[in-house]
Every structure is written in C-alpha cells, then in structure tokens.
Amino acid sequence: MWFAVTVTFFLLRLLPGDPALAIADPGMTEELRAKLLADYGLDRSLGVQYWEYLTQLAQGNLGVSFRQNQPVLDILLERLPWTLLLAGSALAVTVALGIPLGVLAATHAKSGLDRFIQVGGITGQSLFVPSIGVLLLYVFGVQLGLLPIGGAMDGDATGAAAWGSIAVHLILPCLSLVLVQLGSYVLTLRSTLIDALGEDYCTLARAKGMPQRRVVWRHALRNALLPTTTLVGLQLGFLVGGAVLTESIYAYPGVGRSIFEAVGQLDFPVLQGAFLMLAFAVIVANLLTDVAYGLLDPRVRTA
Known part of the structure; x- marks a missing residue:
C-alpha cells in the first residue's frame, strides 16, 4: 500500500x-x-x-477535491457501490459462463465444438474494451434502441422500477467487460482440465466404473480450478482498468468515471484517493485468492 x-x-x-x-x-x-x-x-x-x-x-483523510471542493472520501464512497456492482456482476457472469464452457471444451477436446470455443476465446482476448464498448453502444443503444446508452438508472425510477432500471443500464457495461475477459477463463480452464483428466487418479476412477461426468465434476475440476482461481484474482486488476474505460464510454457513475474526469482536471486528491482504493481492492483480492487456494487444495494448507 x-x-x-x-x-x-x-x-x-x-x-x-x-x-x-x-x-x-x-x-x-x-x-x-x-x-x-x-x-x-x-x-x-x-x-x-x-x-x-x-x-x-x-488519519484517514484523503484530502479535498480541487474541482468539487468536497472531501475525496465522500466522493469515492458515493461512487464506489456502482463500481462494485459493475465489477462484481462482470466477474460473476464471467465465472458462471467460463466454467461450463471450459469444461465443455475440455471434455470434447479436438472436436469441432472445442475449436469453436477456442476461436471464440482467442477472439475475446483480442478485443479492446473501448472498441467493443462503442460497438455495443452503437448497435444496441443507437441503432436498435433496445438498451439505454448511458448512466446507471433512470432519474425518476423508484422502488422495484429503480432496480429494474439499474439492471437494464448495467447490461451493456457488464457485457463489454465479460466479452473481453471470458476467453482467458475458458482457455485456462480447458488446458488445466485436460491435464487433470489425464492424471492417474482420474484413470483409476474410470477403471472403477465411475461415470465420466462424475470424474470431471467431482475429481478433475477441483484441481483444474486452481490456476483459474489465480486468474480470478489477477483479473480484478483488469476489471479495475477496464472499469475506467467502460464507465467513461457509458457515462457510468463509478470510481472509474471519477478517475477519467479527474485526469482531465488534474484533480490530484481524487486521483490519489481513487488509485489508493483500487490498489487496496487488488491486494485484498489476491489475499482472498491465497485463502481460496487453501480451501481447494489441502496440500497448500499443510505446506
């Protein structure tokens, strides 16, 4: 820190x-x-x-914003929930899609389905957040008019309508981050799961008559998730950087948007406070990754 x-x-x-x-x-x-x-x-x-x-x-004082003349901590705490919602949603969707797609590719290795998933994963890794963000915004927001083009919610929405508005406004920013980072999870899990399925304990389980599905989900996947768990922690740094660009494109009122605005204004206190908060989040994420390692692999706890 x-x-x-x-x-x-x-x-x-x-x-x-x-x-x-x-x-x-x-x-x-x-x-x-x-x-x-x-x-x-x-x-x-x-x-x-x-x-x-x-x-x-x-003393817990992050200073006062040059431009807004407000305590930096108050500004960031007001915007932090939006960034947590965006980053958390993107991470949850990525993991929820990445695990089954990775398992599907590994269990159908060298098939047409596997190659299709690999091509999609490599394509996703090649995307640039602003490019995909502008494209999605133009197609679904401007041309089709299906989704809002900016903000986090409708200003006049209340109650259940407010939550629905938040969810709708979240779709495009979340999708932008998911499309860019999903490939890493899928390709990493596919590779490690193929290696795990070739280990002796999986061969022994199959020799005992255990169904392939159970071998995959009960035995091999747990060990294959170790590198993917590390990737989850490392990808938080990407989510942080991606959030700055994504929130700027969609005018999403999170910490990333504050960073974008503060750079143009040379508002040092806001930039310092925002980077400090994001650095703390990355450190905590890596600590939680180490803890998760111990839960997934008992050998780590006794090392």
Whole structure:
C-alpha cells in the first residue's frame, strides 16, 4: 500500500498541465491565486506535500477535491457501490459462463465444438474494451434502441422500477467487460482440465466404473480450478482498468468515471484517493485468492 501511495503521488505530478488551473480562475488577482494555492498546499515543495499527504492519510483523510471542493472520501464512497456492482456482476457472469464452457471444451477436446470455443476465446482476448464498448453502444443503444446508452438508472425510477432500471443500464457495461475477459477463463480452464483428466487418479476412477461426468465434476475440476482461481484474482486488476474505460464510454457513475474526469482536471486528491482504493481492492483480492487456494487444495494448507 505504501508503494502504491508513493508511486501514485509522484507519477501524478508528472502529468502535463498546471493543477492550479483547476482551482484558480484565470481572472483572479495574483494575491488571491497565491492564497488559494497555499490553502491547498500546492505552493510547497514535493517533499513537503508528500509528507503532509502521508500524515493526513494516516488519519484517514484523503484530502479535498480541487474541482468539487468536497472531501475525496465522500466522493469515492458515493461512487464506489456502482463500481462494485459493475465489477462484481462482470466477474460473476464471467465465472458462471467460463466454467461450463471450459469444461465443455475440455471434455470434447479436438472436436469441432472445442475449436469453436477456442476461436471464440482467442477472439475475446483480442478485443479492446473501448472498441467493443462503442460497438455495443452503437448497435444496441443507437441503432436498435433496445438498451439505454448511458448512466446507471433512470432519474425518476423508484422502488422495484429503480432496480429494474439499474439492471437494464448495467447490461451493456457488464457485457463489454465479460466479452473481453471470458476467453482467458475458458482457455485456462480447458488446458488445466485436460491435464487433470489425464492424471492417474482420474484413470483409476474410470477403471472403477465411475461415470465420466462424475470424474470431471467431482475429481478433475477441483484441481483444474486452481490456476483459474489465480486468474480470478489477477483479473480484478483488469476489471479495475477496464472499469475506467467502460464507465467513461457509458457515462457510468463509478470510481472509474471519477478517475477519467479527474485526469482531465488534474484533480490530484481524487486521483490519489481513487488509485489508493483500487490498489487496496487488488491486494485484498489476491489475499482472498491465497485463502481460496487453501480451501481447494489441502496440500497448500499443510505446506
């Protein structure tokens, strides 16, 4: 976390432009402009700014937004649920589709079905989030008019209608992320499951008369899921990066959208707080991945 905080702090200062322009009106007098910069600590050296930021961070203070003049924590907490909903939905759909497709490809290895699934997986890995997002937006939102083209919900929706509106607005952003990352899960699971089915314990189970379906789902799949579990943790980083682009394309009011807006405004406090929050999420995801490893493979717990 300290490394993420430090790198983020200094890299943001390399962005071209003057953050003072996000705060001060060009028509202000020089005295008023200097006072405003002093209030935000931008008149101090980088070393002093860094130390003051760490001091405030240790007290749970992420600073105040240059542009919105609101506490960064309040801004991010307001948008975080939308990002969690988008990323969580995309991850859940990806895993729900990836496991059966991977099993289907592995159990029909070298068949036409297997090749079709592999081609689809490789194609998905080759897609770029903004490209597929704009394409889906144009086809389903503009041309067909089946789905909303932006936002997270209808402003006048309440009760059950509000939840329905949220679900409808979530379809295109979620689909954009799923299409891009699904191939990795399918291809990884297919490869590891084929290897697992060739192991001695699966051969022995079949020799004892156990049906192939049970061999796959009861014995082989559990071991084959280990690399896929690792991929789930690593893909959270992709979801974070993909969410910035996806939320920007669909004007989805999440943390990623805040990052996109703050970059153009050189709003350092918002960028620092958002990256800190996302770094924490990735660290927690990797920790949970390690715990899941122990649950799936008892050998890990005794290593």
